[in-house]
Amino acid sequence: MSVNAPTLLWFRLDLRLDDNPAMQAAIARGKPIIPVFIYDEDKDWPLGGATRWWLHHALADLQEQLSCHGLKLVLQSGDSAEVISDLVEKHEIGAVFWNRCYEPRTIARDSAIKQQLKSQTIEVESFNTSLLFEPWEIKNKTGNPFRVFTPFWKHCLAKSFPKTINCDLGATKVPRAWPDSEILDDWKLLPRISWDAEFYKFWKPTRKAGLNRLRQFVKDAVHDYGNGRDRPDWDGTSCLSPYLHFGQIGPREIYEALLGKVDLTKGGPRQYLSEIGWREFSYHILYHFPSVPTEPLRPEFEHFPWEPDDQLLKAWQKGQTGYPLVDAGMRQLYAIGWMHNRVRMNAGSILVKHLLQPWQDGARWFWDTLVDADLASNTQGWQWTAGCGADGAPYFRVFNPVLQGQRFDTEGDYVRRWVPELAKLPSQYIHQPWEAPDSVLAAADVKLCKTYPLPVVEHQQGRRRALDAYEKLKFFHKDKK
Numbered sequence: 001m002s003v004n005a006p007t008l009l010w011f012r013l014d015l016r017l018d019d020n021p022a023m024q025a026a027i028a029r030g031k032p033i034i035p036v037f038i039y040d041e042d043k044d045w046p047l048g049g050a051t052r053w054w055l056h057h058a059l060a061d062l063q064e065q066l067s068c069h070g071l072k073l074v075l076q077s078g079d080s081a082e083v084i085s086d087l088v089e090k091h092e093i094g095a096v097f098w099n100r101c102y103e104p105r106t107i108a109r110d111s112a113i114k115q116q117l118k119s120q121t122i123e124v125e126s127f128n129t130s131l132l133f134e135p136w137e138i139k140n141k142t143g144n145p146f147r148v149f150t151p152f153w154k155h156c157l158a159k160s161f162p163k164t165i166n167c168d169l170g171a172t173k174v175p176r177a178w179p180d181s182e183i184l185d186d187w188k189l190l191p192r193i194s195w196d197a198e199f200y201k202f203w204k205p206t207r208k209a210g211l212n213r214l215r216q217f218v219k220d221a222v223h224d225y226g227n228g229r230d231r232p233d234w235d236g237t238s239c240l241s242p243y244l245h246f247g248q249i250g251p252r253e254i255y256e257a258l259l260g261k262v263d264l265t266k267g268g269p270r271q272y273l274s275e276i277g278w279r280e281f282s283y284h285i286l287y288h289f290p291s292v293p294t295e296p297l298r299p300e301f302e303h304f305p306w307e308p309d310d311q312l313l314k315a316w317q318k319g320q321t322g323y324p325l326v327d328a329g330m331r332q333l334y335a336i337g338w339m340h341n342r343v344r345m346n347a348g349s350i351l352v353k354h355l356l357q358p359w360q361d362g363a364r365w366f367w368d369t370l371v372d373a374d375l376a377s378n379t380q381g382w383q384w385t386a387g388c389g390a391d392g393a394p395y396f397r398v399f400n401p402v403l404q405g406q407r408f409d410t411e412g413d414y415v416r417r418w419v420p421e422l423a424k425l426p427s428q429y430i431h432q433p434w435e436a437p438d439s440v441l442a443a444a445d446v447k448l449c450k451t452y453p454l455p456v457v458e459h460q461q462g463r464r465r466a467l468d469a470y471e472k473l474k475f476f477h478k479d480k481k
């Protein structure tokens with residue numbers, strides 16, 4: 001091996017140069033660096049349309065950042081193990097560094113790659129950059145994984161939080177010859193039909209934009225996050241989830257941005273930090289219970305009497321359930337690839353409770369349409385909603401979408417923004433148009449069943465059906481005992 005054998009720096013869900021321990025290790029090794037991104041589609045969870053869009057722009061941004069240091073981002077597609085083995089051989093690579101991912105299939109693949117490289121006496125190391133704490137570091141008193149959020153987070157808060165990592169990017173070394181690279185546009189990550197016009201208005205998927213958003217959120221909104229986190233009609237949350245998912249921003253950076261500027265022991269800042277904690281918890285669960293993306297953590301829910309129905313699923317996906325808050329959320333999701341958490345909970349609840357559709361179908365739709373689609377958080381969100389996961393909302397607690405709308409979108413501005421056919425309804429009726437007198441509907445140009453549907457299931461009836469289904473599940477288990 002040549003004394004100048006380059007370091008292969010394998011980018012994955014860590015699309016940033018700062019606070020990047022694999023990058024720091026590559027610089028410290030003192031040899032030329034070859035950054036690579038491998039497009040290796042997961043067969044079970046292929047990227048959804050919205051995350052493909054984000055990935056395209058995040059990679060373009062990373063290419064630009066690397067070019068400031070004379071580096072290129074080598075793009076290759078195919079099986080990661082094969083691509084790495086080929087690069088190692090052709091470019092006499094001396095070391096391979098990457099930051100860890102925690103999806104079950106990725107863990108298995110990466111372990112095999114590590115073994116293979118070690119057997120070839122190639123230096124290989126992986127690092128943590130996307131979590132505050134490794135999932136295996138956090139254990140309860142009996143040495144087992146946590147299944148309830150509050151003690152999990154209490155345990156984390158008692159530990160010292162890791163600091164961000166400074167990378168001396170001025171010290172990077174450039175290889176004499178670059179491997180061939182595929183062309184980003186050829187990957188066709190962007191949609192062929194332009195459903196993404198609104199994405200461009202809402203998002204700037206660059207690291208710089210993410211950092212600006214973080215700064216602005218800490219300055220303007222984190223104090224009132226306790227309210228903002230419930231108000232879809234406000235700009236009250238950080239909207240950092242896609243940046244976090246793709247690693248354009250890391251949780252250590254968020255923690256440091258808050259530290260010293262706000263009091264993290266109370267109010268909005270404390271609540272905000274605990275949401276970062278929910279992200280950690282989701283990864284903790286996924287790591288310790290790797291079957292959760294398709295199977296309920298609580299096995300008794302395997303026998304839940306779902307009633308799969310394509311038409312109901314489609315009505316929900318298109319934002320045509322007749323419940324304005326839910327429809328606004330589903331249309332917001334389709335338009336910009338993101339939905340406020342309060343509405344995600346309501347949209348999820350309608351699907352699994354009022355409509356009795358399997359939570360896995362909702363999770364697949366979110367997977368395809370969210371820019372922040374994340375196996376850990378999406379699974380956790382859906383299992384929480386369906387009451388079948390770790391620390392879930394009990395199944396028998398059924399959201400009333402009308403009351404939720406009246407409470408959290410008080411004037412109906414959120415509904416007006418995303419369900420324009422209801423825009424002229426007065427606030428009093430905006431969350432329940434079917435209660436409006438004919439004259440009010442006529443004045444607002446609303447024709448129920450024509451311009452906007454009646455609820456697919458009336459609330460009390462939907463609630464009853466959900467509770468009956470839950471009772472059947474309980475009987476099933478009693479019978480088995």
Ligand SMILES: Cc1cc2nc3c(=O)[nH]c(=O)nc-3n(C[C@H](O)[C@H](O)[C@H](O)COP(=O)(O)OP(=O)(O)OC[C@H]3O[C@@H](n4cnc5c(N)ncnc54)[C@H](O)[C@@H]3O)c2cc1C
Nearest residue numbers: 237238239240241275278279341344372373374377378381
């Ligand atoms: C059914 C359902 C599906 C979900 N799917 C996803 C998903 O695929 N990807 C995803 O990142 N989040 C998911 N969430 C969690 C949450 O809705 C989003 O993280 C949040 O709405 C993102 O907006 P924000 O960045 O403004 O969040 P903020 O309120 O500003 O929170 C800051 C960060 O904390 C994390 N966070 C906040 N709430 C949660 C939570 N409940 N669980 C895990 N992490 C959280 C996110 O990384 C978020 O960016 C889901 C929730 C539900 C109910």
